[in-house]
Amino acid sequence: MDRIRIIGGSPLVGRIPISGAKNAALPLMIASLLTSETLILDNTPRLADVALLKRILGNHGVEVTVEGKRAGQDEFLGETVRLTAADIVDTTAPYDLVSRMRASFWVIGPLLARVGECKVSLPGGCAIGTRPVDFFLTGLQALGVELEIDSGYVIARAPGGLKGGRVVFPKVSVGATHTILMAATLARGETVIENAAREPEVVDLAECLIKMGAKIEGAGTSTITVTGVERLHGARHSVLPDRIETGTYAIAVAMAGGDVTLDGARYDLLDSAFDVLLEAGAEITRLNDGVRVVRNGHGIGPVRVTTEPYPGFPTDLQAQLMALTTRAKGSSSITETIFENRFMHVQELARLGARIHLDGDTATIEGVERLKGAPVMATDLRASVSLVIAGLVADGETTVNRVYHLDRGFERLEDKLSRCGAEIERVSG
Ligand SMILES: CC(=O)N[C@H]1[C@@H](OP(=O)(O)OP(=O)(O)OC[C@H]2O[C@@H](n3ccc(=O)[nH]c3=O)[C@H](O)[C@@H]2O)O[C@H](CO)[C@@H](O)[C@@H]1O
Numbered sequence: 001m002d003r004i005r006i007i008g009g010s011p012l013v014g015r016i017p018i019s020g021a022k023n024a025a026l027p028l029m030i031a032s033l034l035t036s037e038t039l040i041l042d043n044t045p046r047l048a049d050v051a052l053l054k055r056i057l058g059n060h061g062v063e064v065t066v067e068g069k070r071a072g073q074d075e076f077l078g079e080t081v082r083l084t085a086a087d088i089v090d091t092t093a094p095y096d097l098v099s100r101m102r103a104s105f106w107v108i109g110p111l112l113a114r115v116g117e118c119k120v121s122l123p124g125g126c127a128i129g130t131r132p133v134d135f136f137l138t139g140l141q142a143l144g145v146e147l148e149i150d151s152g153y154v155i156a157r158a159p160g161g162l163k164g165g166r167v168v169f170p171k172v173s174v175g176a177t178h179t180i181l182m183a184a185t186l187a188r189g190e191t192v193i194e195n196a197a198r199e200p201e202v203v204d205l206a207e208c209l210i211k212m213g214a215k216i217e218g219a220g221t222s223t224i225t226v227t228g229v230e231r232l233h234g235a236r237h238s239v240l241p242d243r244i245e246t247g248t249y250a251i252a253v254a255m256a257g258g259d260v261t262l263d264g265a266r267y268d269l270l271d272s273a274f275d276v277l278l279e280a281g282a283e284i285t286r287l288n289d290g291v292r293v294v295r296n297g298h299g300i301g302p303v304r305v306t307t308e309p310y311p312g313f314p315t316d317l318q319a320q321l322m323a324l325t326t327r328a329k330g331s332s333s334i335t336e337t338i339f340e341n342r343f344m345h346v347q348e349l350a351r352l353g354a355r356i357h358l359d360g361d362t363a364t365i366e367g368v369e370r371l372k373g374a375p376v377m378a379t380d381l382r383a384s385v386s387l388v389i390a391g392l393v394a395d396g397e398t399t400v401n402r403v404y405h406l407d408r409g410f411e412r413l414e415d416k417l418s419r420c421g422a423e424i425e426r427v428s429g
């Protein structure tokens, strides 16, 4: 199994290209199920989750091809993926695939909209929390879907087709918003989604669906209105830059010190996270096509942060921020409100010498002068990358095990960091 080996102590200087967003690419690819014509997605990141979703969609009958790279193209340029769901050949999403990636559950919306029935495995819990799917199910019922749960599968039917309805989510859910939004595009009449997620990835999906012929208003606000159409057609869309990858590298620079330009990054998608990094002492500048992050000289200041749905501080940057605060001058506090069990990095950061006290949903971090390298591992994607960030400043060698978590969401992380001077490598076997 691959590991990432880091020798701490080098500042980061240079440029890092920001890839297309995993969390936008996944729903966009799933949207291909809504039409028999071809959906072309540019700037698709090369990630394990994207590869797995290609397989999952292939199982439903989607033909997926990737355009070859042209000579001279940047090695980090995203892929152009063509997805054609001419016929849906299988309406079952099996447990062995859905259990490996939660977002694959979202096929339930487009499959019901396109063919009126499907059987999709319940995704089950995962390392960061129980993550139920109740909002998806009540939302689909509001669109006229009949549901049955049998042997771990949701068996869903919409005999007369989907019909528009009012869906009110009790709590903001990104996945449930994506799913109901996709389903509603082909439902008869109007659907109103209230307390919808306002995440940029929802806006990106809505923009692509609109290019495919959908009628959607209000994406990016808490109320989305969808007027169903008879059919959707093919389109071409470029995946939004990854705001979580952007924030992660910005935190890495704040941690290690240095001066890095994040090419292609969008400042406007990360206002709340950048506010926190500015408070911690980083200098952050909006560029025409990117963001520059600098920290030279002065130390890291302590912060108090609570994770929230967009536009608040993202839970997907919580672990990385915690790594940063382990070296702050003073006491920081981080409250996690989205997932009940997203603190698995705490024990591992402690192995590197961090001083963190956990009390329910709040971690109090007393900054220390030094971290010391050690073998560590994490059980989820963002926790893993928080250990890499800590390793960038830890004395000596840090080895991060279970690299497959990182490969779910960070394209060639070790190459991007080593190009900026970090002593980091992937060790195979
Ligand atoms: C692939 C992708 O885009 N994943 C992101 C997505 O996950 P995902 O879409 O799974 O996360 P949600 O926004 O749905 O989860 C938010 C909260 O709602 C709860 N909930 C959700 C659905 C439901 O039916 N019932 C319920 O109780 C969840 O357990 C969680 O506590 O948004 C999360 C929150 O920004 C991010 O951390 C993930 O990176």
Ligand SMILES: C=C(OP(=O)(O)O)C(=O)O
Binding pocket: 023, 101, 102, 103, 316, 381, 382, 409
């Ligand atoms: C939690 C994440 O992903 P997923 O929803 O696929 O588990 C993430 O991207 O941090």
